């Protein structure tokens with residue numbers, strides 16, 4: 001698994017003075033040598049870790065659904081409906097993603113984040129884009145920095161994109177990273193297949209035709225994000241990922257055994273215990289809009305700890321950029337019920353909002369709605 005020594009170039013000295021957070025660049029190997037954490041990483045006391053209760057969320061067995069067992073499918077759909085109406089979060093087992101493929105993807109995450117900072121910076125996220133390497137988003141934000149490093153890249157199935165992930169790694173980091181790219185290419189292909197199955201189950205749980213959303217997402221675009229959370233000398237003062245709802249439609253997250261994911265439900269933060277071979281699934285803002293608010297976009301965050309690094313792989317499912325997000329034509333049960341809660345929008349508009357105008361948090365969709373209305377009123381005058 002380890003990259004050949006020649007692949008890890010001897011790095012020229014890295015100029016780390018260009019962070020927007022007053023020159024702080026999150027070089028975890030040096031920051032963790034300090035006894036205290038930089039001020040930019042300290043979050044308001046109201047946001048600091050305090051979860052003492054475990055989240056009550058179902059672990060849904062998908063084997064019956066995959067085998068076409070109607071009774072088992074309806075049982076799974078009921079569990080999903082109840083969870084998504086409450087907090088938008090559940091886990092799945094017997095999901096069909098090979099354990100070896102999943103573990104491989106996590107192991108390659110270690111290989112990437114262990115690279116010297118200068119190698120990782122060769123894949124540095126470009127301003128306004130979401131792809132690339134980011135160290136605590138210190139180039140985007142100047143306070144409440146998350147204690148994490150991330151690597152994000154795109155996945156799509158369109159013709160001619162069979163190597164889209166492999167080509168990204170090779171173009172960003174060099175030929176010696178082809179194997180890493182292949183591991184993630186295969187992982188994304190498996191995640192895409194699982195996402196369509198889960199979307200079909202969501203339709204069944206909403207009482208609409210099972211192909212309704214599946215067709216909408218058949219040509220979906222996805223964002224793959226590798227999260228690396230180093231150990232932190234003051235974990236009680238910071239967060240690995242701040243409180244937020246994913247603006248995307250659906251997230252399938254693989255987490256390692258360390259724990260740190262928390263969901264806000266029943267007026268409290270609740271920790272999510274890692275379940276062996278399970279994958280976390282959470283509803284995002286875009287699917288909440290598609291269900292006209294019936295399914296909740298999951299409010300969640302990640303905390304860090306003093307002694308162990310933590311990794312998670314988030315596969316964010318998004319509609320093709322130009323598709324209009326609006327609830328499907330009313331079914332007998334009328335998916336979300338009541339008046340439209342959100343205006344029509346495209347993922348391209350929402351994505352641009354989160355990357356250029358607004359730091360995604362727990363109010364992103366509401367803020368986006370206001371931004372859309374204000375920008376359309378400006379163009380209308």
Ligand SMILES: C=C1C[C@]23C[C@H]1CC[C@H]2[C@]1(C)CCC[C@@](C)(C(=O)O)[C@H]1[C@@H]3C(=O)O
Pocket residue numbers: 130137146223225241242243244245246247248316351354355359360361
């Ligand atoms: C569309 C996206 C923006 C973020 C990555 C995807 C889905 C989740 C979003 C994010 C993780 C929510 C918390 C804040 C954020 C800035 C982060 O911590 O990474 C968000 C991502 C982003 O804007 O890069």
Ligand SMILES: O=C(O)CCC(=O)C(=O)O
Pocket residue numbers: 225227241246253255260261300301302311312314
């Ligand atoms: O690492 C985790 O458990 C959560 C990460 C997350 O919510 C995200 O990347 O959107």
Ligand SMILES: [Fe+2]
Pocket residue numbers: 244245246251300
């Ligand atoms: Fe998230």
